Amino acid sequence: MGNIGAKDVPVLLSPEGLRIDGRRLDELRPLRIEAGALHQADGSAYVEWGANKVMAAVYGPREVHPRHLQQNNKAVIQCRYNMAAFSVDERKRPGLDRRSQEISKVIAEAFESVVFAEEFPRTSIDVYIEVLQANAGTRCAGLVAGSVALADAGIPMVDLLPAVAVGKIGGAIALDLKKEEDNFGEADLPMALVPQSGRLVLLQMEGHMTEEELSQALDLGVKGCRDIYEKMKQALRERYAPTPVPGALA
Amino acid sequence: MSEEVAAEIRTTHLLDLAAAGKRLDGRGPDEYRKITVEPGFITTADGSALVRIGDTAVVAGIKLEPGKPFPDTPNAGVLTTNAELIPLSNPTFEPGPPQPWAIEVSRVVDRAIRAAETIDLTRLCVTPGEKSWVCYADVHVIDHSGNLIDAALLAALSALVHATVPAKRFEVAEADYPLEVQHYPIECTFVRLGDTIVIDPTFDEERAAQGRLTVATDETGRIVAMQKGLVGAFSPEDVKETVRRALRHGARLRALAQGGSL
Amino acid sequence: MGGKVYASVLGLVSPRPPVVQVIPLSGRYIPRPNDVVIGTVTDVQGTFWLLDIGAPRWAPLHMTGTPWKVDIGETERYLRVRDAVIVQVESLDPTGRIGVTMLGEGLGKLEGGTIVHISPARVPRVVGRDGSMIQTITRHTGAQIAVGQNGRIWVDGTPEAIRRVSDVLRFIDEHGHRPGLTERVGSYLRATAEAGPPRETAPEGAPHVGFAPTVPPEDETEPGGDRDSYDTQDP
DSSP, X not given: OOOTTOSOOOOOBOTTSOBTXXXXXXXXXXXXXXXXXXXXXXXXXXXXXXXXXXXXXEEEEEEOSSGGGOOSSSOEXXXXXXXXXXXXXXXXXXXXXXXXXXXXXXXXXXHHTTBOGGGSTTEEEEEEEEXXXXXXXXXXXXXXXXXXXXXXXXXXXXXXXXXXEEEEETTEEEESOOHHHHHHSSEEEEEEEETTTTEEEEEOXXXXXXXXXXXXXXXXXXXXXXXXXXXXXXXXXXXXXOOOOOSOOO | OOOSSOOHHHHHHHHXXXXXXXXXXXXXXXXXXXXXXXXXXXXXXXEEEEEEETTEEEEEEEEEEEEOOOTTOTTOOEEEEEEEEOGGGOTTOOSSSOOHHHHHXXXXXXXXXXXXXXXXXXXXXXXXXXXXXXXXXEEEEEEOSSOHHXXXXXXXXXXXXXXXXXXXXXXXXSSOEEOOOOOOOEEEEEEEETTEEEESOOHHHHHHOSOEEEEEEOTTSOEEEEEEESSOOOXXXXXXXXXXXXXXXXXXXXXXXXXXXX | OTTOOOOSSSEEEEXXXXXXXXXXXXXXXXXXXXXXXXXXXXXXXXXXXXXXXXXXXXXXXEGGGSSSOOOTTOGGXXXXXXXXXXXXXXXXXXXXXXXXXXXXXXXXXXXXXXXXXXOGGGHHXXXXXXXHHHHHHHHHHOOEEEEOXXXXXXXXXXXXXXXXXXXXXXXXXXXXXXXXXXXXXXXXHHHTOOSSOOOOOSOTTOSSOOOOOOOOOXXXXXXXXXXXXXXGSOO
């Protein structure tokens, strides 16, 4: 955001209302979700969203390491969001930087808001999110992947958590920003929705917006989340779809 | 889904099977699991590959950027390999600094790439003493079902083979050009299960193993790196036989790295 | 919530009005009282052992919950880390502590054979209605099988028998939620049958086979022979 003095600012919105990738303002990028992509984890999900490639794994509930983090009355939810060195244009040094730590925290808190943690006292539910390829909206992609992974692991929750970033480009409110729109746009608002209650458990904002624009953005984001929710449910259904049993056992 | 502590009877069963020349998944002692190589998996990288060996899955990404050469090698660029055993890959992850066994994987892979002179580092030099390319090979293990070393090197090599030097983007030259790879190291890892030495161990076989031996070979038949790991021993005859097997398998894996397969 | 019922886990809805039950499709084993489970010893303390039974928490097995006369501090002589055992869930308290016992028929230390892991959600399909599936498997293979409700299944027998049972269990784990399972398993077992008629091994009506707990090594006093006087101390 705010590439002050940057040359080559692209035109993000055409006069016909088309974005640089041909989308309309209220269109999502292509989104593909695969539940159960990993073998070692208790639950997992792989998400391809636009040019984002994100993997999430859940381990737990299980014993807490280190023990002193244990909570007597509920499970502790630990989340680690990390970006691979090769996931961004300029190589990122391996290891958790401050941005990753902040994102880990807000994502963990979003999950804590919906997971029935009291059912598993003195345990830990660990959510690991790895961004393999980034193109804006990685925390939302990570949340979506993590949420599906939690369901895949059989963790009881109030609901799945669809998430999406809404922004402002060329003065207009746009759904699901891609990299150039995030870099050169005027605002970025990632959010996560609990579809059942219609309430938000993740909300961040950076940029400039009027009250009216914010209101518009929230509505657009909620609508986008509801579409994403359907895809998340579908991915889980596909994991256990009843299809004819294959011929050979071996 | 594996348990955190392996029951002894499972280990004993594995060893009994090995004594009869059999393995849990029905493979023979000299068989690899199914290997797939998908180059170009990550478009933000200058080169990349997704490699699967059985259920093990790793992603390698190559990033090249201009930097300063080391003072003692002013005419050479830099190539550094790093393998990350990220926590989502297996249930035994512990928070904190990388554990020694994870560091070992990274270093054994790096050693093979370096010793084989996979890249002619002088070709990465732009202006002697001032500017050269720094090539990072980062390997992320995303699903750990055994034999990370072979998978990580195969992914790194495949990513290098299919990499492009972003010369235009960094305004070093008029156009991007393919990264030149001059040698093709492949690592083959074996573990001892009783008297039998099997290739391409699974997670369970690694836990039951009484010693592990990795042999790196290049396309000319040279042995470029070796590592004995875990607790156990190998006789010189064991080592020679293992090297013979590694040379045989190396050819096939090398072809996969160069051609890709899906 | 507001008069509506929502499922909190991903599962199949089994409608049996007025109760709607959600059967979880995946995830860790969640213990219930009276479940028979197979676990691995992960820690040994003075008066108890800790077992990994694949549940969210490790389960303590107290020394008084075994058929052995264990003295305090002597627990290591009876069970060590990595030993496998078959126990029964006794109690669950609100802090998540899972009490297990080894007192009971068919419970004890497991020796020989191997343990196959499947998803706990698949255990009912491995057992089958009234034990029909497990009986089919044991009848066709001659294997001894103990099924843990936690998805851990102990299998013993000839290497061939263990392999066939393992293949069947893996198949059920992967395809157990789809129709046509019983036929597929049956035809596989018949197709891979060893020479000779199927052998009857499983006792009637028992979905799993138990066995006697092992007797730990005791101090043995030599019968007669050269002994220094201090060897006659009580063990």
